[in-house]
Amino acid sequence: MAGSETPRPETSVGRRTVPLSATVEDARRLFGSDWATVVARAFRWMVFARSFDARMQGLQRQGRIGFYGAATGQEAVNVAVGLLSRPEDWIAPGLREQLVALVRGHPVSSYVDHLFANARDPALGRNMPCHPTARDVHYLSMSSVIGTQITHAVGLGYALRLRRDPGVVFAFFGDGATSANDFHAGLNFAGVWGVPVVFCLTNNQWAISQPVERQSATATLAEKAAAYGIAGRRVDGTDFFAVAEALRAAIGLAREQKLPSLLEFVVYRMTPHSTSDDPTRYQPPEFLAAAAAHDPLERLGDWMRANGLAKAAEVETVRADCDSEIRRAIESAEAVPPPDPESLFRDVRSPLPKERSRSQEVS
Amino acid sequence: MVAGSHPKDIWATATRADGMTSARVRPATVERGARAPAGVPDARRVEAYRWMVLARLVDERCLTLQRQGRIGFYVPLEGQEAAQIGCALALEAADWIFPAYRELGLALVRGVPLETLFDQFIGNSGDVLKGRQMPNHYGYRDRNFVVASSPVGTQITQAVGAGLAARRRGDAIATIAFFGDGTTSSNDFHAGLNFAGVFRAPTIFFCQNNQWAISLPRAQQTHSATLAEKARAYGFEGVVVDGMAIDEVYRAVRQARERAVAGDGPTLIEAQVYRFGPHSTSDDPKRYRPAGELEKWKQHDPVAGFRDELIREGRLTVQDDEKLWEAARAEVASAWKTAESKPPVDPLSFLDDVFAQPTRELEDDRRRLAALLAQREGKP
Amino acid sequence: MTELTLVQAVNRGLFEAMRQDPDVLLLGEDIGLNGGVFRATEGLQKEFGAERVIDTPLSECGIVGTAIGMALYGLKPIAEIQFMDFIYPAFDQIVSELAKFRYRSGGQYPCHVVIRTPYGGGIRGGLYHSQSTEAFFCHTAGLKVVVPSTPADAKGLLLTAVHDEDPVIFLEPKRIYRSVSGEVPEGDHRVPFGVARTAREGSDVSILAWGAMVPTSLEAAAKLADEGISAEVIDLRTLVPLDEAAVLASVEKTGRAVIVHEAARNAGFGAELAARIAEKALYSLRAPIARVTGYDTPFPYALEHLYLPTPERIESAAREAVRAG
């Protein structure tokens, strides 16, 4: 794989953000002659996500939605996967990858319907918010159970290979999930079988209150790949270009050679774990300062301003556009009634079981 | 990422995994040379050999007994004697053993009498475990030998917990978990080694890589170059040892034990051995073992190899050896004879030990079952 | 028709399913080259190749988790868990994922995996090669739970399971893998879910059983007949979906119910049956409902013959019921 340089951000002393090291040439190499459009799109999605997170956390505080898990600080990874994946690819998400579905074309309004658990939610309001299902963009349904999607991704990858289909599976999970059973089983099976899966480990340095140092005694999480005989690489997950570069390599390995790899994207969780969490109980204040210096949105914005894309990087203009889209989706979703009570009984299994019809007759 | 360092230092250690790591790193091998502990000490070498012979003879006998229907099942260890006896001798009696089902060698060295083991294989009235488990699934609290179960791997996390408990109590002991190559794929391997790394448990992970998990060869178990290198994924060292060479095993375990007791954390030892026999008496290796493989490994027979070494060292003569085998054979025969003559286990005993105190329902069951048995025997 | 043992019938069912549909594949421990530790998958890898009959690493979590991924993509994986006692490393995947995928996705991601596993005692397997824990799975909405007791049903229910659209826990009574044999139809033989089988007709007492307890109950019924007690034996075949109508009809006819299962009594599936009978056929009962079950202890090795329900215990329960009224 290319790019064997260790990502090593400078300290943030005296600067607002750590500058991205990519050159315009790098951007062109990564995204072709159209690089400026791609970067502008990425930036727009990051702004969108930032606004969306803020807005939804507000709605939760007002009691209008039940729960929200933000992905603030992790946008570069989600946007890059969204942009670099193809329609035939698959996403096995964890808790914080809804943006990938949106970038891949799932309607924002549909996701907002899900957050409101209304009758239009494709999954009929059955899950907690932030657990959408988006089959239209090959986005699997996730449970809240940490790690279980990892083995699903491997099985899916096996199925793709068996059918000689071209897709790649992106399996997302956090640093905490590296301790889960399915991480071990999933990566082991992937190594033995050889499957087109990119394991996207978003190391946001926290599993609720547990810092990553207490999750594993290793220096990095990427090095766990060697235990399964697969490639692994640690990447600065707040550097949009570094993420794209690593993804290109991993996707190439998966698409051409049907081989798995583990990418550890180091990011900073800039918000509480979820709306139910209070990080002041466990997080040292310096963490947020370090996080600010690695804000993926600011870093990309700074880069764009320095490289002739100042207009596309005008946050206020972009945000106004995003905000109105979000507002429309919220207004529309809030007007939709909750799911039909009868829907409680649908989809438990395919044909309604006999015993149910009989017990309904009797009672 | 060592406990205590601050998250903002996350880049400080990033150099270890620069770029895509090469997936094939050779783990450390056992230290040799002056500083390394020696092999099995002089005074215990013949004893070590005697244990190996005894283990081999128990295997031979039990395979026959199972075919004759006199015991229900058996798991042989043939081929793994040096690994087990070498390991057992390197441990201290206070160290806690968390065995799988194949660890006869450890039980012998720990001083579990042959007769006690045979009682368990039969499940008779002499069985400490009251006939509840299949043969080979035993445990003896007084020997710090925890009871085995069949689901693979579960003992690994337990060994870590016991190690942490011992440390908390201030006991300078190690705990050791035994498992096979196949078990490295289990949930508990992952959780156990990860916890051991994070909490620096005084635990030794002793993996007998006998090249097979029933019919699955080692190469299809995992894509890593060795099993030992998996320790790296948990932040500690793994070593590969030739498990057919008792001294090498002894040295590795001794070192790992010293590290554990000194508070320097866990070690994974991969002892490379070969299972000469079937997985168990329910298995037929002819279905999956490639031709010639067994013969190749048999050239490294650990028992014959060690005998030759002892003869070369002048500690054993051919005549001694013959006598030793004869005596061991007699010991096995006599222990079996005593065990087989014991009455069966108390039929109501399977209702005991579900809880510390029986529930009312269990007491009712006991009364009813007693009545049924009495009725069967024609008593009122 | 061919005369086959139960395990041979499972094997034929697998051959048939794999021939019918290239999307069917098998994965599990020791199922390929070794043909399964009970030889249920004998010959399949040779016929269909190692890509469709996969020997996996030793991880039930991995087996079921990856099978789910395959099913999400549209394949029809049949996972083998070597013994039901070893299903627990995959319990999370079964209960949290497999059972809930369809529901939690609003029907977008049906997840059709068949999990075959030998279960039950009577082979001197001790604590960990003997258990019957069907109740865990019956208690989990979204799983179908199937237990054949004859070779014909083993093949017929297996093929129905493979062509079903839902996850199926397919429990194979290993004690009677070889001790029971019978005529098995050739080809695409299917037995529908939710239709119980009257294994023996009778008028005095209904014995409700499944799996290996069916032949044991039939043995008891034959002995009871000698005493002039006419016992009806109902083989439930599928616990979920349950043929409640057949259970109620039999109990309404005989007025007496004896429920037999190997599993421990406390909160076993027998409790569900007893509740349904009490809810819907109480006034037909002439005697209290009786349960003949395993004990509320772990499964013992040396004394398994005392743990397992015997014809003797079933007869005694039936006699008592008849005596009661």
Ligand SMILES: Cc1ncc(C[n+]2csc(CCOP(=O)(O)OP(=O)(O)O)c2C)c(N)n1
């Ligand atoms: C099996 C399981 N255990 C515990 C939880 C509760 N829980 C939810 S999120 C979380 C932390 C996850 O951390 P990580 O994998 O790093 O992902 P992150 O939330 O940081 O994105 C925990 C413990 C759970 N959902 N599932």
Ligand SMILES: Cc1ncc(C[n+]2csc(CCOP(=O)(O)OP(=O)(O)O)c2C)c(N)n1
């Ligand atoms: C959780 C679980 N799954 C499956 C089994 C069935 N089984 C018993 S031993 C074994 C192979 C174990 O191989 P390995 O760990 O290499 O140990 P070995 O028997 O070779 O000493 C298997 C699959 C089991 N006991 N436990």
Ligand SMILES: [Mg+2]
């Ligand atoms: Mg092995």
